[in-house]
Amino acid sequence: MTNDHPRHLAQTPPLGWNSWNAFSCKVTEADIRAAADALVDTGLREAGYEYVVVDDCWMAGETDSAGRLKPSADFPNGMAALADYVHDRGLKFGLYSSAGSHTCQGYPASLDREELHAEQFAEWGVDYLKYDNCGDHRGRDAVDRYAAMGDALAGIDREIVYSICEWGENRPWEWGRNVGGHLWRATDDLVAKWRADPDEFGLGVADVLDRMAELDVAAAHGPGGWNDPDMLQIGNGPASGQSEHEPVHVQRPLTKAERRSHFAFWCLLAAPLMIGADLTSLSAFDRDLLTNERLLAIDQDPLGMQGTPDRRDDDEEVWSKRLQEGAAVLFHNRSDDAREISTHAADTDVPAGSDRYRVQDCWTGNEWETDGSLTMTVKPRESAVVHVTPR
């Protein structure tokens, strides 16, 4: 099993953009170039978003005679030229494949051709591989299939962040690091809904949070290896200024309150933040949300702790996350009415041993002091987030 994979990569959760949520299988080279340009123009690169990842459907329907992947006609200049374009903008380039015979959309994938494909990725200048779980597994278990690609990546002369997309089916938080993974999906696909219809494909934001609260995954999470609750759906849906594309996974736009909560929770989870929107039509609201420095600092805190729930009931939730200095506390209103939600520092991950604390509201920047009691007024589906530091 892999030991010499680049462990120093992904010391904080990777930040970037991925084509799937907005472009699905219609993605083209022009879309990727436009996304790279937009990351620079919108200030998202400056805020830390650095990976530009082409998801499923970049490959032609057939490999070459040796089994190598070929880009589709929608990528006429090829992947090395596209990687150069991305690198020239100070960004990093990612591609997608699957640990099976085919990708989820039926394109050729990498099982039993791991070394050949890893060499291609290195030649092209790939910095990040998202590795899905679709296609025929040829009777091999997940650990074996993901270790094969981890070993292949360890054997090439290029450092590639290895993103395991196994949907949490075989507890990847228990073996993801050992096969060379830097992040692993803990949950099923997130759709642009607060709650998904159980009969439909995918999970809503609140469904993913229920799963993350239930799963005993936080211990596995930290510098070099991250639980991944899936890519962001902020900026998707007609009311967010979506383009004419018709993404298969976009059901309806999230409201502003829901988008704020989505982002706040992902930061509290120290989740990888992969933007999933068409950046050429991103609203000012969504851009400001995605570049909120106080929230991003919580996500990127060097300790790399995953926030966990302190209490959850039908109407309200309180979660907290230990930070290098103090802790972040999130108050979420699940009900349909505004609520005052209270907790005490002693009931959260705020470090003990003080009777005075400085508190900062991460949305407004307002600051105050407290003896430890914390009360926030929170609108329906909103989340208040405070940074609490012992004095």
Ligand code: GLA
């Ligand atoms: C799976 C993954 C998604 C996306 C699609 C592409 O559903 O979980 O994130 O990559 O495949 O087909």
